[in-house]
Amino acid sequence: MIYDRRRTIMKLAGLFFLLIGIVIMVFLLRNSASSSGGSLTVTTDVTPVKLELGDIEKSVDTTSQKLSAPIGTYKYRASVQMDGKTVSLVDTVNVSKDAKLALSFKQLTSATIVNTLCANLGASRSCPFSVKNTVVSFAEGNTWAVSASSPVGYDKTTTVLRMNGGKWSIVEGPGTYIPTGGYYPRSVEEAINNAK
């Protein structure tokens, strides 16, 4: 009788410790899943991309690629080779279990700027600007652009553009003289002065 009671107590105690063990394991697994195991789907219009997430370095070789990284907030730098130079996008991204990051590099090409300049002239006129006669410099983390165009038969013109909601809009120009002296951020003014 006493022997049976002891066995029952032992069984109950074993069950109790087993339950505690399961609870601890679930807690640890959940915890580790929340501190790592993040997923980031990167879409890009130019490949390959060298993507730096904090101290982690990844390569994006297709236009849509799923990457794994510990969950957290990262400052990132995405770099590609375009127009014969390195173009980088810098921002922050929250990596969660199903995070997304869209990279748009084509906005940072001379062709996009020329298209914006031409669209500004309207469809009724032929566009004197082309990639061949336009030099573009980007400033302030690629949020400003200054273009210098030398179309045949026209004077050299400068245009100042600013990125608004993912699209370029013209702030000043095209004009043969763009005044500086504190109107724009310093790096933009430097680009305007270099374009003159």
Place this chain on the structure above:
Amino acid sequence: MQNKSRHTKWLAALSTAVVVIAVFVLFVVMGHGKPVQYKQLNSKIGSYSIREDTLYTLDKNGFVATSLETGTEKRYSLIRMSSTVPAFSWDGSGALFLSSPDFNTIDDVAIAANEQGVDSMRPHWWRYDAKTNALTVFNPRQTDDCTSLTEISSDSFVCVKQASDTVSSDLYLVKSSGAGAQYLFTNPYSIRSVYYDSVHGSLYYVTQRLSGFDSVYSYSFKNNEESLVYKSSGGIDGLSVDKDGLVYLLQKRSPQKQTSGQGSPSIGTVAPDDKHYDGQALVVYDAHTTKTLPLRNLPVRLYTDSGVSHISYSDGEILAIQDSKPKRIFEADRGTKKSPAVFYFSHGDKRYYIDKGSLYVQSSK
């Protein structure tokens, strides 16, 4: 009877031991002498630069040289200054400083800017010639965008500019003669501070990685080579190179709170309490290996005196580092409480401190 006598002897011995221990504890707790006395030398210190045995300062009325040996002051010609001075250094012939204009007051820097045809509403680097008292804007076309300008010879300076991606840094060699700037190289990260080791001709700089943590690099002008010295898992708040070329780094636990192992820090600053200094360490680099030594949980700085690197705590303790081993040369100061920003330093056998814009020298031990 004999037992009682023995008992009394034991009691007397025990009482004596207790009294001796109590006196010793009291001696340690209360200190063993009078607090250290200090004498005020200068009371209007703005930006300052210590060169050999002189402290050069820039206040609202211009430049002042205070001899650390004698305490005598030499004031250079009156220059009314209301601009902010984020960077200031003194070389053999005068000062180099970055001036950020005060938009409410027209000071002598703004007048000089207008006279020299540069925008007085923008920051510029300036040279002050101690012999002629001339204030000249320093090569503005090449230096206006320099976040730091470090002298490497009497006519050559290294300029750090933020690259167009806003993260990388471009380094240029700028000549005081006004010749074109020479591009040196680009570091992939943002350079926070620069130090030039004139004895060995090497440039050291602290960069902040995308993760928010710091790395230290060196650049050799002889080999035209950049190399990674130390990759920190925290912040680097001080750098010093001694005459033997040993590099000492002041590593803070972490610049900000980490969200995950490699993730970038959350936005916000940490209050300067004791915990902020918990885990800070001195990193010693000897061109091949790094060694880490723990430091106390107090605000701490590094400085060099006569080619020897020193650790200075905000409580006044100063340690000279010889053969990569810190040796205490001044004990903590038990006098009146100073601000956390106090800077204690030694020159020769004297201890000084700068606190709330005043310079003091120790007048008694």
